[in-house]
Amino acid sequence: MFPKFTGMGSLAIVAGCSGDLSALDPAGPSAASIATLWWVMLAVAAVLFLLVVGLFLATVFVPHFGRRVTQGQWIIYGGIALPLPLLVLLTFFAFWQGEYLLRGAGPPPDDIYRVEAHGTMWSWQFSYPDAPGKAPTQDVLHIPAARTVEIAVTSGDVIHSFWIPRLGGKIDAVPGHVNYLRLRADHPGRYGGVCSEYCGTGHAGMRFEVEAFEDAASAAVSESEEWK
Template sequence: MMGIAAGCTGDLSALEPAGPSAASIARLWWVMLIVSLLIFSLVIGLFLATVFVPGFGRRISAQSWIGGGGIALPLPILFVLTLYAFWQGEHLLRGGGSLSPDTIRIEALATRWNWQFAYLDLPGAPLTHGTLHIPAGRTVEIAVTSEDVIHSLWIPRLGGKIDAVPGHTTFLRLRADTPGRYAGQCSEYCGTGHAGMRFEVLAHAPEDYPTALDYQEDQ
């Protein structure tokens, strides 16, 4: 169990959320895991009862097994889980509501095999390559596109993934609750350099955000 738990931590773990979008994903994962374990336990319990309890299987007709176990039980569970997944997922994309006035807007351009970021709310701010700067505690909307092939932007501890499609712009909202360093990567195979198409996210205290970009330009 310790080995399994160790695999659920780290810079690229979606189960260590550091923002509300990632927390929604982690919550959905845990809900589905718990429901799956309950269903698995029920199935194993029925199987053991059929094997070890004399006459248990014959007391229930074939029609009842099919109607109850194959239709009546799974359909409501799948329906509720699907609604819950849509409700959680709606908050991750642009359709989750209108932008607040203090939302930070950033453009992400994917190329083989690099990420370039432009800061729309900071006129004159330099483009950054391989490093995304954001203010902690503020909602960030990232407009994502690609220059060549399909890529996918993913920052596991801050939010879900979104495809970068040539000639098309997709939008992703996320927020870092606290300042820190977070790992990101391309999660869509895009060629021989895919494994190295990583980037880092530096979440700054809000008052340090503009000066952090000036510092990078000086370097």
């Protein structure tokens, strides 16, 4: 029974790293940066855990191990000196990844595609200033693939949070304020999006879908036949 349970548990863990709303299955550069940071943090945490458990087992099973170390020395060397180098490296890596994301919010590239996302309880409406004549869409966002998309996020009532896990990080939709998010889908396809800020009884159903098309001309079509 134990091997069977282990296999099922491992399968469940692996399955949790993929899927339409998994931030660990990136499909764009911003999401890839976030996923990389997550995996590095997990690796550092695992190393620290193994070091602490190793010291504990050594004190239990190795005769006289650590008997001459005082309580204060255990705190200084084991609690501070041991994890400090790994935590410093992790901090610098996190700042480096954060700087990468901030650079993405710098001056817009020449081929940027602008979209407006307006959240209300409990749906999203998208409009397309760079696609004249395209009708607004509800709960379905059309974007071109392999191109930077700048999304102006607003709210008409309470605070919502706009999040497409496989394409980038989340950003709040605040009433009376415009927040900007830049992301890119590496390939055409469908990607799930959610509101990640509790906003009332309909919050769980405040989902939307992103359709990334081969080019901006296809994304500008109001009713696409490609997905039917």
